Amino acid sequence: MKALVYHGPGGKAFENRPKPEVEGLGDAVVRVLKTTICGTDLHILKGDVPSCEPGRVLGHEGMGVVDSVGAGVSGFKPGDRVLISCISACGKCRYCRRGMYSHCETGGWILGNRIDGTQAEYVRIPHADTSLYPAPEGVQDEALVMLSDILPTGFECGVLNGKVAPGSSVAIVGSGPIGLAALLTAQFYSPAQVIMIDLDANRLDVAQRLGATHVVDAATGNAVEQVLALTDGVGVDTAMEAVGAPATFVMCEDIVAPGGVIANIGVHGVKADLHLERLWSQNISITTRLVDTVTTPMLLKTVCAHRLDPARLITHRFSLDRIEEAYDAFSRAAATSALKVIIEV
Numbered sequence: 281m282k283a284l285v286y287h288g289p290g291g292k293a294f295e296n297r298p299k300p301e302v303e304g305l306g307d308a309v310v311r312v313l314k315t316t317i318c319g320t321d322l323h324i325l326k327g328d329v330p331s332c333e334p335g336r337v338l339g340h341e342g343m344g345v346v347d348s349v350g351a352g353v354s355g356f357k358p359g360d361r362v363l364i365s366c367i368s369a370c371g372k373c374r375y376c377r378r379g380m381y382s383h384c385e386t387g388g389w390i391l392g393n394r395i396d397g398t399q400a401e402y403v404r405i406p407h408a409d410t411s412l413y414p415a416p417e418g419v420q421d422e423a424l425v426m427l428s429d430i431l432p433t434g435f436e437c438g439v440l441n442g443k444v445a446p447g448s449s450v451a452i453v454g455s456g457p458i459g460l461a462a463l464l465t466a467q468f469y470s471p472a473q474v475i476m477i478d479l480d481a482n483r484l485d486v487a488q489r490l491g492a493t494h495v496v497d498a499a500t501g502n503a504v505e506q507v508l509a510l511t512d513g514v515g516v517d518t519a520m521e522a523v524g525a526p527a528t529f530v531m532c533e534d535i536v537a538p539g540g541v542i543a544n545i546g547v548h549g550v551k552a553d554l555h556l557e558r559l560w561s562q563n564i565s566i567t568t569r570l571v572d573t574v575t576t577p578m579l580l581k582t583v584c585a586h587r588l589d590p591a592r593l594i595t596h597r598f599s600l601d602r603i604e605e606a607y608d609a610f611s612r613a614a615a616t617s618a619l620k621v622i623i624e625v
């Protein structure tokens with residue numbers, strides 16, 4: 281089969297690989313129909329994710345059709361159309377029993393990281409019964425792909441951890457796919473204000489179309505001052521960090537209101553300053569989380585009910601044999617206006 285393979289920092293190749301087979305009793309092999317590229321894949325290619333070793337097939341998002349299952353799989357059979365979760369979960373270990381699938385002792389974020397991933401014609405999914413979801417009738421394949429990672433990530437790490445509430449004020453620092461997923465799902469709770477902050481005018485235009493009440497272009501003027509001006513000088517109840525950089529985390533510290541929450545979503549590679557000399561008395565909370573995908577069934581229901589339209593985040597489409605062009609477009613998002621790119625297998 282064809283697959284996109286990581287060859288160490290800066291290196292990747294589209295090449296032939298053996299088709300994966302069922303190895304464990306709980307495995308399923310899925311024929312991939314649609315997959316996508318994540319910002320995390322770019323981090324891997326930069327060498328930021330040492331757990332991902334050269335030779336690994338990349339990709340942790342996608343949907344497809346079950347090709348074969350191990351003898352222990354009871355929830356799926358060949359021919360079933362399925363959503364692949366970015367998080368694999370055994371459902372039994374101490375973390376899974378607490379709903380913390382991201383820390384599953386034999387799973388977690390392993391796809392396209394510690395085991396071969398979805399940017400291929402076929403992928404092996406361990407713990408298939410608790411890591412795949414039946415694809416509901418009537419939901420488009422492309423929309424499903426947005427539920428592998430970015431929607432549960434924006435919702436769980438940003439909206440739920442950030443305690444977004446009716447009438448509250450929210451600022452989302454970073455208007456990329458994850459920040460926009462948080463914007464879409466924050467609206468379940470009818471906040472009074474959702475302020476999107478970015479350096480890219482195109483992404484702020486998209487944010488406005490997707491429901492932002494205000495946008496702040498950090499490239500033109502002081503973003504902190506603009507957020508404070510929009511909130512009567514007090515700041516926001518929820519400040520989400522959706523970039524993964526020290527400066528944007530500190531910006532959240534500067535714009536959170538007394539009693540508010542800083543909800544970190546971003547992947548951080550270096551330390552960020554925490555200004556406890558200002559914040560110790562402000563009754564704020566800071567949360568961190570790796571997505572658990574425990575809300576995937578609920579998000580699927582909102583998509584089925586047309587309360588959420590995740591396909592609005594898709595900007596580009598490529599066939600699998602053009603995946604290197606897709607990486608190029610995705611990695612030059614400022615020039616190409618790319619958000620999520622769909623790879624059709």
Ligand SMILES: [Zn+2]
Binds near residue numbers: 317319340341430
């Ligand atoms: Zn991802």
Ligand SMILES: [Zn+2]
Binds near residue numbers: 370373383385387
């Ligand atoms: Zn587990």
